[in-house]
Structures are given as structure tokens and as C-alpha cells.
Amino acid sequence: MTTAVSRVAVQNFLQAFASRDPIKLEACLHDDVVWNIVGPVEFMRFCGVHRGKKAVLNLLGTVVPGVMRVTGFNPAILLIDG
Numbered sequence: 001m002t003t004a005v006s007r008v009a010v011q012n013f014l015q016a017f018a019s020r021d022p023i024k025l026e027a028c029l030h031d032d033v034v035w036n037i038v039g040p041v042e043f044m045r046f047c048g049v050h051r052g053k054k055a056v057l058n059l060l061g062t063v064v065p066g067v068m069r070v071t072g073f074n075p076a077i078l079l080i081d082g
Contacts, residue, residue, distance in 0.1 A: 007080050018073040022061050029053045 009028075016024035035056045039047035046063045050056050064070065 010080050014075065020070065022057055025060060026053065026057060029056060035059065
């Protein structure tokens with residue numbers, strides 16, 4: 001990443017992520033986003049690299065909910081340094 005990200009931008013993303021609202025999430029994602037979930041793809045099909053806004057929104061809006069029910073998101077610590 002070559003540009004600084006503000007605390008407000010990070011907090012907005014975390015709120016959008018927690019809400020699972022695709023419209024809010026889309027506004028927070030770069031067109032060329034790369035999302036990597038580490039794990040055994042053969043057992044958890046949502047693991048692996050997901051490239052582009054459309055792929056990440058599909059992952060969070062369709063793929064993950066098809067495998068598990070997300071009941072919340074509560075980060076214990078948030079560190080933002082530019």
C-alpha cells in the first residue's frame with residue numbers, strides 16, 4: 001500500500017464488514033482489492049486468494065454465508081499507523 005489510510009476510513013470499513021451490507025462494503029473496497037484467506041481450500045472453499053471488488057463481494061455476500069453463519073465481528077484490538 002502506498003497511501004496512508006485514516007482512522008475514520010478503517011473504522012468505516014470495520015463497520016461495513018460487521019454489517020455485511022454489500023453496498024457499504026463496496027464503498028470501502030478498492031477496485032483491485034486482493035483478499036487472502038489462509039486455510040485448506042479442499043475443506044473450506046472460501047479460502048484462497050480473491051481478486052477484485054466483485055470477487056470479494058461475492059465471497060462475503062454469497063460464498064461464506066453458504067458455508068457458515070456469521071453472527072458478529074468484534075475486533076479486540078485496532079492498530080492504525082498511517
